Amino acid sequence: MDFLYPFAFNIRDFEPITGRIHQPPPVHQTFEAHNFVVCSFVPRLYDYHPDSIPAPYYHSNVNSDEVLFYVEGNFMSRKGVKEESITLHPLGIPHGPHPGKTEGSIGKRETHELAVMVDTFKPLKVVKRTGCLEDEHYMYSWS
């Protein structure tokens, strides 16, 4: 028998795990459901090893589609996203910091970003009605 409980959680109450070196994405995980997880990217200290590189590494999510909603702050690893942007990186698409952002992150102490990510374990389908909202230049932001 399954039970459903309404649950509210203010993202500002999320306490992120930080470390000397770059922490893996699960440290941001806030909720886990059968076919998706919700991660919270909140203001936090960056990696504090003297030789650390705070920018995230390039990756391709081979098991999930990744949707990110940028709520507020300065999004260190990305160009071309701003508050209220939503990005979708389908599974297997390599992505990471935009050119110059890895080098630019060195020596940075903290972030004030606030963003929510949903990783789904089944492919998402994009409805046609979102076509008018798509930034057709986003894919070129890595070049």
Ligand SMILES: [Fe+2]
């Ligand atoms: Fe990602």
